[in-house]
Amino acid sequence: MMAKSVDYSLYLVTDSTPAILGGASLVDVVEAALEGGVTIVQYRDKSTETGVMVDTARRLHAVTKKYNVPLLINDRVDVALAVGCEGVHIGQDDIDIKTARRLLGESAIIGLTVASVEQALQGCDDGADYLGIGTIFATPTKTNTKDIIGTAGCQAILKAMAPKYSNVGTVCIGGINATNLQRVLYQSSDNSKRLDGIALVSAIIGAKDPKEAAKNLKHLVNTPPAFAAVSPSGYSGVEDVAGMLEAVPSVITSVNETNPLCHNMTNLVVQNFAASVALAIGGSPIMSNHGDEAADLAKLGGALVINMGTVTQEGLRNHLLALRAYNSQGGPVVLDPVGAAATTVRKSALKTLMAGGYFDLIKGNEGEIRQAYGKGDVQQRGVDSGASMLDGQSRAALVRDLAERERNIVLMTGSTDYVSDGRRTIAIKNGHEYLGRITGSGCVLGTTISAMLAVHRHDKLIAAVAGLLLFEIAAEYAAQRPDVKGPGTFVPALIDELDRIRQSNADGDFSWLSRAD
Ligand code: 3NM
Ligand code: MG
Known part of the structure; x- marks a missing residue:
């Protein structure tokens, strides 16, 4: 017919x-x-x-x-x-x-x-x-x-x-x-x-x-x-890793030069840490949890992080207001569904958020990403959220499938990180085990990536890769420092190293990136 x-x-x-x-x-x-x-x-x-x-x-x-x-x-x-x-x-x-x-x-x-x-x-x-x-x-x-x-x-x-x-x-x-x-x-x-x-x-x-x-x-x-108004360049569907790496320094320079607003609606535990990290990478932090304030903040060209870490009923309402404000302006929004697989309240909060607006990037560990995909319950039965159930290939596939479905970027953190835009999927092995022994490392990674998204909207995958590499390579340098004796001394060293890489990158020294793995 x-x-x-x-x-x-x-x-x-x-x-x-x-x-x-x-x-x-x-x-x-x-x-x-x-x-x-x-x-x-x-x-x-x-x-x-x-x-x-x-x-x-x-x-x-x-x-x-x-x-x-x-x-x-x-x-x-x-x-x-x-x-x-x-x-x-x-x-x-x-x-x-x-x-x-x-x-x-x-x-x-x-x-x-x-x-x-x-x-x-x-x-x-x-x-x-x-x-x-x-x-x-x-x-x-x-x-x-x-x-x-x-x-x-x-x-x-x-x-x-x-x-x-x-x-x-x-x-x-x-x-x-x-x-x-x-x-x-x-x-x-x-x-x-x-x-x-x-x-x-x-x-x-x-x-x-x-x-x-x-x-x-x-x-x-x-x-x-507005959040989709930019068209990915060179969107071949092929992982051009070399091409992406080449683009990374300019993304980081761009954050340093434009100081994008890093609006964090994050949990009480990491507010201070997130603000310090935002400053260290050249962002301009604001820790605002008031949903009504987001309409004004969304107009300033920055990015929003919604972190479910200490979610409350009131907090969820504020998250939705802010999410919609940023969506209407096209400002990137990162979702960090902390502990999303742990309780009924968090599972439901995650659903509400994902049905309530568009997230440019969803970032989480394996359990959180599975919950976001909607198969958390089935495969996570009786298993500690820290234990991995999937091999690398299945993790990459899950990240890709969720990104394709949501039409956004999905990042699953772990000893190897997987990040995808639904077509291109990248595995990154950088980082250090200390990141798993301090509180809030994942949350402030979200902050770091949000700043990159704010300045590099036309290819959000490259923005995510830039934030991830900066953060994890800074962690490697920090852990190696002679003054770092363990997770406690690691935290300030991490902030120092982020700041140092930002400066040397701004000076045209991209050697830090040779550690990319
Ligand atoms: N059919 P509103 S939902 C007429 O799912 C109708 O098939 C539906 O109303 C279906 O735009 C629906 O006010 C009502 O939500 C839609
Ligand atoms: Mg009918």
């Missing part, structure tokens, strides 16, 4: 319940939304009698035709036929696609709700023109949804569709609004297949000014998120 040329980019699903529509007239609200830029409308009404539905659908169709926008009817092929509108949207429990097609004809637009790869491929096989993928996030608009699949579930569906069904349209639905729309589009999509649009109900129908809401949403749909 030929793909029809339909603009799915801003897909409005209606709702006539007082909780969402309020006292307004549905036809007026839809007209306002069309003025604002909605590109396709689905009339969805689960409770009205057929006669009234047909009448409302006719009035809606008169309006959508004015704007040259297709009108689809939810579930009801009979209503679509009665009205002569452009098509239907059907759910898994409704009439089957093939029958709907037989009744409505080839030219009708027929969409199907899917929540899994199996449903998606079946729907494509059966001849759906587009798929409504969801539920992305839990939503009060539809409480009987079966599966919350998140952006990761949506991406898995797109990936499975890509080879054979690139011509089938895709939108996603469920809990999407102006705050999360850009990220949802970005993180749901796959390198091989993008979403064609976003479907929403309450963000338009329930808005005070549906026209303005639609206009704003339309702008957001057509604008890449």
Whole structure:
């Protein structure tokens, strides 16, 4: 079947319940939304009698035709036929696609709700023109949804569709609004297949000014998120290690010259250490845990570290506020999910954070990264979080898979560190065992990398590699110093060495980098 040329980019699903529509007239609200830029409308009404539905659908169709926008009817092929509108949207429990097609004809637009790869491929096989993928996030608009699949579930569906069904349209639905729309589009999509649009109900129908809401949403749909506005150069998918190493000194110089703000929302244990490390590498530290303050700080061109080390309910709320502030400005955000696999509270906090915004980089040990991936429980049973369960190859694969899924950078620390952008995966062996015997070494590594991300956004993997090498090579130098007798004396020496490498690197002496391994 030929793909029809339909603009799915801003897909409005209606709702006539007082909780969402309020006292307004549905036809007026839809007209306002069309003025604002909605590109396709689905009339969805689960409770009205057929006669009234047909009448409302006719009035809606008169309006959508004015704007040259297709009108689809939810579930009801009979209503679509009665009205002569452009098509239907059907759910898994409704009439089957093939029958709907037989009744409505080839030219009708027929969409199907899917929540899994199996449903998606079946729907494509059966001849759906587009798929409504969801539920992305839990939503009060539809409480009987079966599966919350998140952006990761949506991406898995797109990936499975890509080879054979690139011509089938895709939108996603469920809990999407102006705050999360850009990220949802970005993180749901796959390198091989993008979403064609976003479907929403309450963000338009329930808005005070549906026209303005639609206009704003339309702008957001057509604008890449600020955090993704930079295109990786030389993104060949091949690990050009030599090329990356060559870029490292300039990243470190850049931090030294521009003194980016290092905003840390970190745990009480490491605040002082993190601030000292930020200064030593040339950053400008601020240890602000107030979520409302982040809106101002996010405008200063720096980076944010969210560290779950001493998470509280209040802290989590602040983290989300700050995360959104930085996302909207495009400022890089590093997530350090400290102890994420340890308790129910932390597991849930990690989920909330990852569903609440975009992290440019997630950094953790093996247990934390597995938890972030969502398979912490299964494989970590009865095993101390410090003990490794995976061999090097599996660690590299996990890091790559998570980075590909989140469309960000993932770093797993350990005696060998693995860092990936989903295409290129690098193993780094530098460091010293003292880093494992002091508190907060991982946390301040996050701080170090965040500064690099702030100045080198066009290739975040190189920024991460630069921060990692600087930090771990400084640790090697520090541990070798005659005045260092153990972990206690190691800490100040580490700060000294970071400061020393920063200076010699600024003077054009890159010999420190010959230790890179
Ligand atoms: N279908 P809002 S979720 C109509 O998952 C509908 O199939 C869903 O409403 C699905 O944009 C949903 O207000 C409601 O969250 C979406
Ligand atoms: Mg249905």
